[in-house]
Amino acid sequence: MLDAIKFYQTGSKTVGNRLLNPSMRSNQASESRPNTLISGHRACQGCGEALGARYAIDAAMRATNGQLMIANATGCLEVFSTPYPESAWRLPWIHSLFGNAAAVGSGLAVAARVRAKKAGNTNVPRVIAQGGDGGTTDIGFGPLSGMFERNDDVLYICYDNGAYMNTGVQRSSATPPAARTATTQLVGSEPGADWGKGKNVPLIAMAHGIPYVATASVADLRDLEYKVQKAMSYHGARYIQILVPCPLGWGCASSSTVTVARLAMETGFYPIFEAEYGKVTSVRKITQKQPVINFLKLQRRYAHLTGKKGDPKVLARIQAMCDENIKSFGLIGDEVPETVPVAIQALERNQTV
Amino acid sequence: MLKQIEGSLGIAEAVALCRPGAVCAYPISPQTHIVENVGKFVKEGKLQDCEFVNVESEFSAMSVSIGASAGGVRTYTATASQGLLYMVEGIYNASGLGLPIVMTVASRAIGAPINIWNDHSDSLSQRDSGWLQLFCESNQDALDTHIMAFKIAEEVGLPVMVCMDGFVLTHAFERLDIPSQEQIDSFLPEYQPKEFLDPKEPISMGAMVGPEAFTELRFLIQRKMEKALDVIERVTKEYRELTGHHSGGLLDCYRCEDAELKLIILGSSVGTAKDEVDRLRDQGIKVGIISLKSYRPFPYAKLREAIGDCKKVVCLERSFSYGARGIICPEVKRAMEGTDCDIRTTVAGLGGRAIFGSTINKIVHASLEGKLKDEITWIDMDTKLLNSYLKDAEGVTVPEDALVDDSVLKATVGHA
Numbered sequence: 001m002l003d004a005i006k007f008y009q010t011g012s013k014t015v016g017n018r019l020l021n022p023s024m025r026s027n028q029a030s031e032s033r034p035n036t037l038i039s040g041h042r043a044c045q046g047c048g049e050a051l052g053a054r055y056a057i058d059a060a061m062r063a064t065n066g067q068l069m070i071a072n073a074t075g076c077l078e079v080f081s082t083p084y085p086e087s088a089w090r091l092p093w094i095h096s097l098f099g100n101a102a103a104v105g106s107g108l109a110v111a112a113r114v115r116a117k118k119a120g121n122t123n124v125p126r127v128i129a130q131g132g133d134g135g136t137t138d139i140g141f142g143p144l145s146g147m148f149e150r151n152d153d154v155l156y157i158c159y160d161n162g163a164y165m166n167t168g169v170q171r172s173s174a175t176p177p178a179a180r181t182a183t184t185q186l187v188g189s190e191p192g193a194d195w196g197k198g199k200n201v202p203l204i205a206m207a208h209g210i211p212y213v214a215t216a217s218v219a220d221l222r223d224l225e226y227k228v229q230k231a232m233s234y235h236g237a238r239y240i241q242i243l244v245p246c247p248l249g250w251g252c253a254s255s256s257t258v259t260v261a262r263l264a265m266e267t268g269f270y271p272i273f274e275a276e277y278g279k280v281t282s283v284r285k286i287t288q289k290q291p292v293i294n295f296l297k298l299q300r301r302y303a304h305l306t307g308k309k310g311d312p313k314v315l316a317r318i319q320a321m322c323d324e325n326i327k328s329f330g331l332i333g334d335e336v337p338e339t340v341p342v343a344i345q346a347l348e349r350n351q352t353v
Numbered sequence: 354m355l356k357q358i359e360g361s362l363g364i365a366e367a368v369a370l371c372r373p374g375a376v377c378a379y380p381i382s383p384q385t386h387i388v389e390n391v392g393k394f395v396k397e398g399k400l401q402d403c404e405f406v407n408v409e410s411e412f413s414a415m416s417v418s419i420g421a422s423a424g425g426v427r428t429y430t431a432t433a434s435q436g437l438l439y440m441v442e443g444i445y446n447a448s449g450l451g452l453p454i455v456m457t458v459a460s461r462a463i464g465a466p467i468n469i470w471n472d473h474s475d476s477l478s479q480r481d482s483g484w485l486q487l488f489c490e491s492n493q494d495a496l497d498t499h500i501m502a503f504k505i506a507e508e509v510g511l512p513v514m515v516c517m518d519g520f521v522l523t524h525a526f527e528r529l530d531i532p533s534q535e536q537i538d539s540f541l542p543e544y545q546p547k548e549f550l551d552p553k554e555p556i557s558m559g560a561m562v563g564p565e566a567f568t569e570l571r572f573l574i575q576r577k578m579e580k581a582l583d584v585i586e587r588v589t590k591e592y593r594e595l596t597g598h599h600s601g602g603l604l605d606c607y608r609c610e611d612a613e614l615k616l617i618i619l620g621s622s623v624g625t626a627k628d629e630v631d632r633l634r635d636q637g638i639k640v641g642i643i644s645l646k647s648y649r650p651f652p653y654a655k656l657r658e659a660i661g662d663c664k665k666v667v668c669l670e671r672s673f674s675y676g677a678r679g680i681i682c683p684e685v686k687r688a689m690e691g692t693d694c695d696i697r698t699t700v701a702g703l704g705g706r707a708i709f710g711s712t713i714n715k716i717v718h719a720s721l722e723g724k725l726k727d728e729i730t731w732i733d734m735d736t737k738l739l740n741s742y743l744k745d746a747e748g749v750t751v752p753e754d755a756l757v758d759d760s761v762l763k764a765t766v767g768h769a
């Protein structure tokens with residue numbers, strides 16, 4: 001879909017509505033918009049997760065004609081959307097536990113199939129399970145892998161803000177190295193999160209051979225919508241991981257959510273790609289490569305790297321990771337990688353051995 | 354229909370008669386044969402409009418069950434011991450959400466040391482989880498109780514654990530009378546969830562509730578438990594009339610008329626005790642049994658009535674509470690508050706140690722001869738084995754073949 005875009009807004013490399021043909025223009029206030037996650041919830045100003053969820057779920061609602069149900073893990077998204085006696089969700093929604101959203105989703109899919117079959121109904125409601133990076137890559141990882149392995153008819157969406165935000169910004173296995181969290185503080189000889197730790201869950205998802213895996217970003221909502229819609233065109237287990245900046249946890253301005261997310265793409269820090277049946281099939285190319293410092297300097301979680309006291313060696317290490325991503329995922333140039341990309345953690349571990 | 358089959362297969366047949374829409378489980382002895390058979394029924398088409406899901410853990414087994422039940426289908430699972438503990442977070446969640454899941458607990462000890470044999474420490478560890486807990490005496494009782502459990506769970510709006518002794522029941526071959534599909538269809542109509550996730554009428558389940566309403570929600574669960582006392586009795590009556598089987602109920606009395614001593618027992622040991630009580634009665638010893646079927650809700654009033662003006666009660670407990678005493682005994686004392694009934698407890702049958710007629714005989718004689726001095730007595734303790742450890746480790750021993758009670762325990766640690 002990106003191929004159709006020929007013009008960008010000067011300077012920012014964003015795609016303005018006026019530069020698109022009418023069918024591709026966005027209209028947030030359209031009355032046909034499902035508004036599945038309705039206003040009035042309690043997310044922080046500029047919450048990337050709220051933005052990502054709103055677009056992802058509305059896209060899924062459109063793709064399924066409103067025949068959709070959600071199993072939500074514990075985390076910010078759950079807490080800010082359903083403080084009793086209110087709910088911001090305008091679709092069937094259940095929160096059970098922190099680590100079991102994928103399995104609850106599997107159960108919902110079973111129920112939907114069995115009920116439809118009994119009623120002689122061919123229109124089977126579809127299921128999304130969703131959670132934060134902690135609920136997905138850490139505590140919910142076993143059930144997630146089980147859901148993948150069984151190829152259950154569930155789309156799992158991970159809202160990746162790189163830490164346990166709801167409990168006060170602690171480190172998860174999705175926290176990038178050197179980032180400050182409440183459990184990886186900016187003290188000691190290697191401030192921030194450890195190097196050579198963490199995992200790449202999209203690649204792990206691909207290793208299950210499931211029909212569809214993608215990463216996305218709130219900096220490109222059209223791409224996100226397209227990926228959700230595409231995911232809903234498949235049956236079986238699917239996984240989308242969306243980069244959703246958290247102004248509170250990252251220490252960035254509420255107004256900079258989209259800018260920071262865009263810089264994560266344009267620096268190679270967060271590769272955006274899609275894969276079908278274990279093979280990468282498309283990569284969102286970097287339109288204007290930027291040095292990673294531009295991404296880091298907007299966030300206080302990296303304050304120790306970007307100020308006058310910043311250690312150039314550490315900065316070079318993060319830049320090397322971005323460069324490796326660019327190479328491995330083919331983020332620049334016309335190619336789609338032939339082989340499965342290598343998790344960036346490998347680079348660091350290889351160096352430290 | 355009469356069949357000579359393994360208890361586990363009987364349970365699988367009973368579950369199939371209830372026409373669940375989702376069955377999800379993870380293997381653990383001694384539950385395995387039950388779910389293997391249900392899985393087979395689904396695969397061969399004997400159980401239709403049902404999906405059987407093989408998951409990667411008990412945590413997911415309970416979670417898939419939560420999803421399926423919230424999605425509006427009748428849902429069954431089974432586990433035991435370590436598996437039950439592995440799903441604990443989901444167990445509390447299911448009751449909090451009011452999901453009428455039925456789960457077999459093929460009762461088994463909890464490690465360490467790992468032990469696959471029967472006692473009651475697994476289900477009793479979930480005492481406060483908000484699940485009903487129904488104990489079964491025999492395989493016929495277990496088969497029937499499973500069928501009743503679905504009806505009870507759906508009417509009350511809480512999940513039910515059907516607790517049947519692992520191996521002793523699950524792996525025993527017995528003659529079972531299996532009701533017909535027509536009978537069960539009339540007894541347990543197609544599942545009509547009161548509330549479920551449905552795109553036609555969207556609801557949010559499992560919202561975050563703060564201090565403003567949490568107490569009230571807890572009280573409402575307690576209220577369901579209170580209602581369950583009546584529901585269990587009503588459903589039992591209906592089922593007994595339908596099948597002629599004397600199964601289920603809140604509790605059951607055996608030879609309790611004019612008994613001078615009443616034993617309170619849960620599960621399969623009731624059968625052993627019945628034989629021994631017959632022998633004791635032949636010798637003129639007036640002893641009866643109260644088989645406690647419903648542990649949660651605990652039938653305080655019914656139990657008080659069953660104990661009546663009997664002055665001696667001894668519980669047989671196949672679990673206990675470290676640092677405290679028995680688990681059942683305090684409940685019985687509560688039921689008998691304000692009376693002069695003498696209530697003691699004996700712990701036996703832990704980790705599969707067999708409870709024989711002789712064990713029951715020992716309890717009865719110890720009680721009638723006034724040898725149960727403390728509230729708790731470890732009635733089947735192997736004092737030689739215990740001493741072999743205590744002597745080496747700490748240079749103390751207990752008197753050989755003594756009844757090991759609180760005073761003996763205290764003496765070994767130097768307490769008065």
Ligand SMILES: Cc1ncc(C[n+]2csc(CCOP(=O)(O)OP(=O)(O)O)c2C)c(N)n1
Nearest residue numbers: 075076098132133134135163164165166167
């Ligand atoms: C079993 C369990 N452990 C810990 C918690 C506490 N907890 C609730 S939300 C949360 C953090 C969620 O982090 P993430 O999944 O990344 O979502 P986010 O809030 O960042 O969107 C934690 C640790 C819990 N609810 N349950």
Ligand code: SF4
Nearest residue numbers: 043044047076246248
């Ligand atoms: S803490 Fe972060 S993720 Fe949570 S609501 Fe606020 S901005 Fe969103």
Ligand SMILES: [Mg+2]
Nearest residue numbers: 132133163165
């Ligand atoms: Mg997070």
